[in-house]
């Protein structure tokens with residue numbers, strides 16, 4: 001099972017990355033390791049110039065290709081998703097997200113641009129072939145508090161929405177232990193059912 005987490009914020013103390021980490025860690029516990037990448041994985045010049053032929057872009061495409069699930073996080077900048085993330089997505093193939101489950105996450109200064117995921121990021125994900133884009137989670141700055149060390153405290157409502165989003169992804173994936181390993185007879189006797 002392959003899951004990749006793409007961080008779209010350039011900030012070292014990033015709230016959207018905190019949302020991403022939470023979801024990635026929860027999915028890693030159930031489905032195994034999650035690969036993580038961000039803007040720092042592409043040299044700035046290649047990002048700005050959209051250097052599709054560059055080595056970093058090739059490595060990016062290689063890492064995204066095997067993923068069944070893509071978690072993608074962005075800050076809201078000027079009522080849209082972050083330009084750095086757009087520059088990274090520009091380096092993918094046209095159908096790079098086809099067949100993948102995509103969970104978008106975003107943080108904004110306020111709720112004013114709550115719909116930015118819907119009108120700005122989701123159309124781009126769709127243009128890259130994604131057909132299974134989950135509802136996503138948007139948090140305001142006040143709902144994600146970062147301590148000195150950058151550890152995040154989420155408001156209860158955000159934690160619940162993150163947990164629901166993680167569950168939605170999990171339900172679409174096979175568990176780490178294949179279901180075939182269930183012994184129906186044993187399961188039934190545990191549940192005190194007759195089969």
Ligand SMILES: Cc1cc2nc3c(=O)[nH]c(=O)nc-3n(C[C@H](O)[C@H](O)[C@H](O)COP(=O)(O)O)c2cc1C
Pocket residue numbers: 009010011013014015016017074075076077078079080107108109110111112113140141
């Ligand atoms: C250049 C810039 C533009 C921003 N524009 C908006 C905006 O239009 N709407 C909004 O709600 N927040 C805006 N913000 C606030 C960020 O979205 C908010 O601080 C967010 O939590 C940052 O995410 P990060 O910590 O993951 O980088 C902007 C911040 C910056 C630096």
